[in-house]
Amino acid sequence: MALSTNNVLLASNISVQFGGLLAVNDVTFGIPEKSVVSLIGPNGAGKTTFFNVITGLYKPSSGTVNYDGTDTTDLPPHKIAALGMARTFQNIRxxxxxxxxxxxxxxxxxxxxxxxxxxxxxxxxxxxxxxxxxxxxxxxxxxxxxxxxxxxxxxxxxxxxxxxxxxxxxxxxNPKVLLLDEPTAGMNPQESQVFIDFVYKVRAERDVAILLIEHDMKVVMSVSERVTVLDQGEKIAEGTPDEIRSNQRVIEAYLGKAKGGK
Amino acid sequence: MARTSQRKWVTGYLIAVAAIFILYQFLFPWEGLPIGIYDFLQLWLPPTAVNESLVYVICALGLNIVVGYAGLLDLGYVAFWAIGGYCAGWFMSEFFYQINVHFFGSVARTAPGIHVNFWGVLLIGGLVCAFFGILIGGPTLRLKSDYLAIVTLGFGEIIPQVFFNGDNIAGFNLSNGTKGITILDPIPVGVKNIGPFDFGFKFIIFVLLAALMVFISLRLRKGKLGRAWLAIREDELAASMMGVPLMRTKLSAYAVGAFAGGLGGVAFATHVDGVYAERFNFSISIFLLAMVVLGGMGNVWGVIIGALLLSWINSTGLPAFGSTFNDKFGTSINFPSFTFLLFGLVLILMMLYKREGLIPESRLRLILHEGDAEEDITSKESK
Structure with missing residues (x-):
């Protein structure tokens, strides 16, 4: 299924700076309508920070967030939520x-x-x-x-x-976008599989776009229509699961560069 | 099922209220009442003590909304009580003798001062307090729990001090300072005007006010706002992520709580027939908090029992016990001076053995006894 070209959420050129640390560096990221997209990356890549920018918990140092035609960059979290951006938490809250x-x-x-x-x-x-x-x-x-x-x-x-x-x-x-922050953390493979089916069901019956932050590659690769990879605050790759699987930079980011390589 | 049991409770309360009213309105002043019974009542349950405890119930229910529902620690609640009291002083007496304003008042139209009908003053007192609640809450509710407690503590000290020294604010006498404002207008109830010694009718009025607060508490708890308060108490961040506006929701808890404080303040002023700055001290804030904690935070019925019990011990129970004890054993121990020692002990014992209060909210019991199963195991292992 081709991705819709209409983004229900579009975060443009987002940068977040904590003191001297650039946690997110000029990342542009869109969520197409009714899609399932994933954001992955090694620990400390800036995934959660980016998530917190979208949901209004942090204000970006630069860049804008547009949700369903509304500029939400400077709105407080509860207003963004009321517009229909919903999230779950990594550690259940x-x-x-x-x-x-x-x-x-x-x-x-x-x-x-x-x-x-x-x-x-x-x-x-x-x-x-x-x-x-x-x-x-x-x-x-x-x-x-x-x-x-x-x-x-x-x-x-x-x-x-x-x-x-x-x-x-x-x-x-009543969201148009559902943000799931590591929803399968602490689940065994069978439970994860049940959860994957559940995500499909939600998407199919609730007309909602889903953004997944996930560590479990099996889950990511099986449900996502598009995968975006962050490393050290920068977007290093974006594409279908197959493209990501074979992307050299992604492999390096996860496994490290081969020493003495060319 | 729930409805019939509710109806039973309400009937029960109505009968109790009617019985107490008949007792104090008709039997107490009746000459045929055996002197033994009269003395016993006068010693152990005088009408003033009953009425005073009801004032405490009204205020404790208001504090319960702030502390029990929304989980905001308020150590300066007495400020609202004082503001409510002074509203009664200002709008129901001859204090502002320079002017002559009447609004369905219960005194002759020629009397100087501002004379607003008691029921109107209740509303004014409540609204003025709610306004101050929002005014104070606006900047302070952004603070996290401990800091909020400290700021409210300061507020609770400042307001009474302003009244205490308010007899000459740039030439304007706001509060009559230490002398206080006294002789309030009687309360009009249609058939008659209720004077300061009409305990029976005042009792009915205070019961009505307390019932109003119970009603408001229960209704709000069940509705949208009550759920938002609880959600904030549970997890602020998650609540805001679910579309609950934190500031507005906290402010509303503060405002409703302050409104109740205002009602209580007006009621207290009519109860003692005057407003005296030195009565609004810090210990009242703590006293009210103790009532909420002792009764069971968040549980309306528990808070009522806590308020009645502590108020009675303070005003009557301990002095009466003391004088009986001294008579019997020929001692001369000053029992009332041990009030705070007793309350301190009670609170310590409560925290050790019954942290959730006398009638706990079922949710709270769960948190507070979370570790008990493990404790049991460890204590068994160590034996």
Whole structure:
């Protein structure tokens, strides 16, 4: 399947400087609509920093981020999230002492209109809104396959289910872009395979573009339509999994240069 | 199922409230009441103590929203109590005798000063406090927990000091300094005006205010805002990444909490029939925090019990126990002076054995007893 030429997210010429350290150096990166793309690179390559720029946690030293026609470079994270950019975390960050359902309802915060007085008085429109939100939350939980845990505290779920809940919570934002930060960390090969199928299902049924940061090459190579490689803050390669596999610079970045080579 | 049990609770509370009202409104002043019962009540449960504890309930419920729900440590809550109190002083007395403003007041129209109807003053007090909450919260809520606590502590010291020394601000008498503002307008309730010694009716009013705070707490907790508060308490970064605006959500917790402080302040002023700067000291902030912690952070019913219990021990329980003890054993120990020693001990014991409070919020029990299973194993191994 050919990639769409429309980028739902486009980060142009992003540089991030921490003191004297140039963590990301002039990286341009787009996420085509409804695609699955990956960002890989050795530890310290600047992947997570780049991720944090897109989601608004860091402001880039230079460059702009455009999401779905809006310049989000200087927007705070919660506004970017409300626009429909959702993420999961490398180390799961659920609201552990809230139920699975409530976790999703928190993510719907920006979609709910009821004010403080309407909530106190329990106006009909507020109750209707709450009920609709709850129905949607249950529907999403069913979709990711953990519907039976709707009323359970997030922290009581198994590791795999917590990962699913994180994706469900992100989907509750009604995103156009879903950013997954090392979603298969800590999974065994079978679990990873299940997760790959799950990513396909999300993409197919939720009309969402997915950006994956991942260390597990098997996962990256099997799900991605395009792979981008960062090394020491710079983009060194971009292409289909096959192109990346045979790219000399990528191999060097991961394995090191052969000594005494030509 | 849940609804019927809720209805049972509400009926139960209504009966209790009615019983207490009849007791103090009709039986207490009744001459036929056996003198033994009268003395017992006067010693162990005088009407003022009941009303004062309700004022504490109102404020503790407000603090619970800030500390229990949103997880923001506030050590200066007394400031809102003071501001609410002075709102009552300013708008319900002859203090500003230079002017003559009446707004559905309960005194003759010829009386000097500002006389706003008590119910209006409640609203004003609440809103003024909410405004100050936002004003103070704006710059300080960006701080992380410990620093926020220190700044609120300062705020809680500054506001009472301003009132304490506020009898001459460039020639303007804001607070009447140490003399305080006294003789407040009676409270109009339609059929009559409630004076300072009308404990029974004041009791009903305070119960209504406390019930209002319970209602607000429960409704907000269940709604969008309550979830956002809890999410922030759990994980600020994740919450903001899920579209929760941190500043606005924290500010709203602060404002709602401050609003309750204002209600409590106005209620307290009518309870003591005046506003006195020296009563708004730091210990009240800590006292309220102790009520929230003792009762169970985040649990409305626990906080109510914590507030009633600590307030009663402070105002009545300890002195009454002391005088009974001294009478019996011929000693002359000053028991009330041990109040803070007792509270300190209680808090230490609570932290050792029942960290989650008397009626804990179920979520909190989970965190606080997380390590217990492991502790049990290690303690068994060491035996």
């Amino acid at each position: 659920l609201f552990g002492l809230m139920t699975a359902e409530e976790n999703l309802l928190v993510a719907m915060h920006s979609h709910l209109k009821s004010g403080i007085l309407a909530t106190i008085m329990g106006t009909p429109s507020q109750r209707k809104e709450e009920k609709e939100a709850l129905d949607r939350a249950r529907e999403i939980l069913d979709f990711v396959g953990i519907g039976k845990w709707a009323g359970e505290y997030a922290r009581n779920l198994s590791y795999g289910d917590q990962r699913r809940l994180e994706v469900a919570r992100a989907l509750a934002l």
